[in-house]
Amino acid sequence: MSFSNNFLVGMLWVCLGWGTLxxxxxxxxxxxxxxxxxxxVSEIYSHNFSLQNRNYIFDDEETQLSVRQLDLVHFSNLKxxxxxxxxxxxxxxxxxxxxxxxxxxxxxQQYNITSKPFVVRYGHRLRTEQRITSVRVTHxxxxxxxxxxxxxxxxxxxxxxxxxxxxxxxxxxAKEKQPQYxxxxxxxxxxxxxxxxxxQLGVEYRTEDIAQDLQxxxxxxxxxxxxx
Amino acid sequence: MRLTTCTVIFLLLTNVFCFGQKKQEREFRIDKExxxxxxxxxxxxxxxxVKRLRFYKELDGKKSSYEVKFKKxxxxxxxxxDENGALEDVEFIIRENDIPQETLNSIxxxxxxxxxxxxxxxxxxxxxxxxxxxxxxxxxxxxxxxLPEINYEMVIAVKDKEGYGExxxxxxxxxxxxLTRKSAAPKYDHVLFQ
Numbered sequence: 001m002s003f004s005n006n007f008l009v010g011m012l013w014v015c016l017g018w019g020t021l022x023x024x025x026x027x028x029x030x031x032x033x034x035x036x037x038x039x040x041v042s043e044i045y046s047h048n049f050s051l052q053n054r055n056y057i058f059d060d061e062e063t064q065l066s067v068r069q070l071d072l073v074h075f076s077n078l079k080x081x082x083x084x085x086x087x088x089x090x091x092x093x094x095x096x097x098x099x100x101x102x103x104x105x106x107x108x109q110q111y112n113i114t115s116k117p118f119v120v121r122y123g124h125r126l127r128t129e130q131r132i133t134s135v136r137v138t139h140x141x142x143x144x145x146x147x148x149x150x151x152x153x154x155x156x157x158x159x160x161x162x163x164x165x166x167x168x169x170x171x172x173x174a175k176e177k178q179p180q181y182x183x184x185x186x187x188x189x190x191x192x193x194x195x196x197x198x199x200q201l202g203v204e205y206r207t208e209d210i211a212q213d214l215q216x217x218x219x220x221x222x223x224x225x226x227x228x
Numbered sequence: 229m230r231l232t233t234c235t236v237i238f239l240l241l242t243n244v245f246c247f248g249q250k251k252q253e254r255e256f257r258i259d260k261e262x263x264x265x266x267x268x269x270x271x272x273x274x275x276x277x278v279k280r281l282r283f284y285k286e287l288d289g290k291k292s293s294y295e296v297k298f299k300k301x302x303x304x305x306x307x308x309x310d311e312n313g314a315l316e317d318v319e320f321i322i323r324e325n326d327i328p329q330e331t332l333n334s335i336x337x338x339x340x341x342x343x344x345x346x347x348x349x350x351x352x353x354x355x356x357x358x359x360x361x362x363x364x365x366x367x368x369x370x371x372x373x374x375l376p377e378i379n380y381e382m383v384i385a386v387k388d389k390e391g392y393g394e395x396x397x398x399x400x401x402x403x404x405x406x407l408t409r410k411s412a413a414p415k416y417d418h419v420l421f422q
Contacts, residue, residue: 038417043391048421075421082347082385082392085420112420118304123419148419153284156414157254164419190418198418225418
């Protein structure tokens with residue numbers, strides 16, 4: 001019952017969002033599949049490796065399917081409390097091969113804290129990033145608020161669905177560039193397929209460069225997460 | 229691109245087939261009609277003016293149990309029944325300062341001695357049936373009576389040899405330790421690095 005209600009609300013949100021966006025001229029839409037592996041190195045230290053690619057599905061008012069980039073990502077995560085962690089990440093983005101843009105090296109520093117008063121878990125994530133390309137270095141500051149909850153009962157069991165929703169604001173600064181403000185809203189529907197594996201399908205709506213040259217970007221996301 | 233799509237579809241299908249084969253302990257929400265018939269007549273008297281009324285079933289392979297959860301007079305209650313609908317216990321969430329000082333001191337001493345550093349995540353005041361009739365147990369619980377037979381069930385986060393884990397520790401009304409159970413900490417990797 002609760003799952004059906006939540007699912008319907010989610011789908012309505014997606015449909016309304018898409019309907020509104022489709023009319024926009026400055027809209028780009030992507031499909032971004034990803035696969036991630038997580039494993040513990042010690043009791044409090046873990047690794048995350050992931051591979052994701054981004055494909056245009058709608059751009060210049062045309063539907064299309066073309067690869068934009070491929071990302072290789074690694075995060076080293078240290079638990080500093082049962083509900084808090086710090087992490088360092090490195091990403092390499094291959095864009096030159098596919099689209100002609102510059103490749104990127106990205107360094108990330110992250111702090112995460114969660115609380116779970118009842119069924120819903122709330123998370124706050126702070127990130128700083130250095131995006132290094134051959135053209136410039138951009139510093140990015142991000143704050144993300146997340147809530148996630150199981151959709152059947154109070155505990156997520158194998159075979160059951162769950163929901164993850166994020167709201168994130170971003171500020172990018174670079175030399176000789178105006179600061180750029182972005183906002184992202186994400187909704188993921190996931191399934192715990194086994195103790196080790198989760199599948200997630202989602203949509204993300206981004207408003208980029210809010211202050212100067214507003215762009216609307218829509219992502220259709222699919223992710224496979226393996227925890228060893 | 230075609231290869232990536234095929235690989236993803238293959239992985240998904242493989243998993244769908246695999247996860248159906250293992251028997252799992254699970255808890256899920258059910259409708260009121262799915263409860264054993266004996267539960268609601270016993271409880272209905274106490275369900276006036278409750279909020280967030282939910283019904284759950286828990287399966288652990290061998291046996292099943294039922295839980296009715298709700299909020300009443302600003303307290304979060306959980307009433308547990310066995311598979312035949314007989315009352316097992318009533319619990320509600322409390323704060324540290326709801327526990328009598330002497331009992332709390334005794335609990336804290338035990339936790340400090342056993343774990344050193346810990347964080348209390350949840351405390352429940354527990355009324356077990358233990359031979360008492362269901363009506364009396366429910367009445368005592370809903371009147372929030374501090375009686376010699378009540379227990380305090382605490383969920384604490386602790387760092388041990390296996391990293392950060394969760395323990396469920398039960399104390400009697402004098403703060404004497406009764407039981408410790410380790411609970412499996414859920415993994416949230418799927419949320420952290422998206």
